Amino acid sequence: MARDTLITCRCLCKSYHDIQHGERVVALDNLTLEIPRGEFVTVIGPSGCGKTTLLNIVAGFERPDSGEVLVENQPIQEPGADRGVVFQEYALFPWLTLRQNVEYGPRERGVPPAEAREIVERTLRLVSLQGAENRYPHELSGGMRQRAALARVLVNDPKILLMDEPFAAVDAQTRAALQREVARLWAETGKTVLFITHSVEEAVLLGDRVVTMTTRPGRIKADVAVSLSRPRDPTSPTFNDYRRAIEQLLTDAGTAASTEKPG
């Protein structure tokens, strides 16, 4: 692969104390992952496999117990506008209008007002939200909220987009539309994307690579390159071959995780 490595996760370990069960849970066990610039990587695994922990560490929200994350060979110390995060729960500021939510990043980074106005306009157009700028988040539909959340990070022109099961809370039709939207935005902007999902179809539809994880301890089980041309057709036989293969990997991960079957 000719592209340079943008994100390097090196030997990440992270464990939690599970209060409910009174035991230590190993969320990440010596996880190593490299993501080249411009690549779309989807991460899939059973719930509780540590995929969100991985994203939180790359975002800088959590620190690993050991190991490190490098972005352009610089270790991650804290969250930053170079890594935009799209949450499943949108996490828009409810007291700001849609436009103010999108303006938030440029303001915090001290972008001159005239320039900020222009990039906000452009970004709103990019996600097709012009006309709804003055509405508050609770006045928007789920799909619109998620596009607003996307606009809010894209306006910062981040190097990396981190998406944590972003479409899990919207209905199927909206989800399909948002998936197309993300695929288009990725093609247009060339961002590097780390996308967490629990839908195999979504993982294959969007990813250049699908990384599957095992649970307890959270490890990478397989790293599947998806060599399908875009836009992808989820009904084609080759798409379903990928789907079946990954489905199988996940079934193994779910049942055989504790027996340490060699991957």
Added chain:
Amino acid sequence: MAADFSSASAEVERPTAPERVARLVRRLIVPGAVLAVWQVVVAAGWVPPASLPSPAAVVEAWWVWVAGPVTPLAWYSGTWWLYLLMSLRRVAAGFAIAAAAGVGLGVLIGWYAAMEDLFDGVINFLRAVPMTAWVPFAVFFFGIHESAAVFLIGFGSFFPIVVNTAAGARQTPRILIRAARMLGTRPRKLLVRVVLPTALPAIFTGLRVGLGLAWVLVIVAEMLAVQGGLGYALWSAYQFSRLDLILAAITSVGVLGLASDRLVSATAGRVLRWQRGLTGL
């Protein structure tokens, strides 16, 4: 693929003119009934006029108090505006101090665990002491002086404000903190950018309760600790056995308390516009 969302805008509908009239009438029914019963009871002679003057007599005394000539022959004649201003000034000063200190400290207590450890015990200890218990102390410490009244009002209304603000700040969702951080907000600015807006609805609840308490305390202070003001007039009326003036003073305080509460809730309505349609209001 520009879509037009403006037509689907979720505007709250404004009431029509007949609806507004109907609302006004509904609001006047209970006060009107109370006045009518009062007038009938006195007019029928069921209560001796010495124990309860009629509403008309109260309005008459009030009128002299408001618009009568200032004369050494009647202590109250024409003094209403002056006393009103004195009370208003004390409430404004005490409440302003309480609001600034209560919101400032409350946000810090709600956000920093260390601040909560430092202040939570003290605040709840002091909160358990009725403010009237502080009156003798305030008179000794400040003397018969404005500062005694401002202290009582400020100190008393501080507690509901600080407690509500802290509770509101404590509820800041972690995900909004993370969202702000990944959008470029520095950690020290989170307080202003995220915690304060999250706490605003609770802050306004605290301000309303605090302002109500400020009106209670200004009357207490003026009855016991300082000269002039509506509470002072109330106490003087008592000493001169002027029941009509006592009732006029009580009504004055009620009207002012109501007006200032309306002012705060109108401000809240404007500041918390984003909540419209989100809550039951």
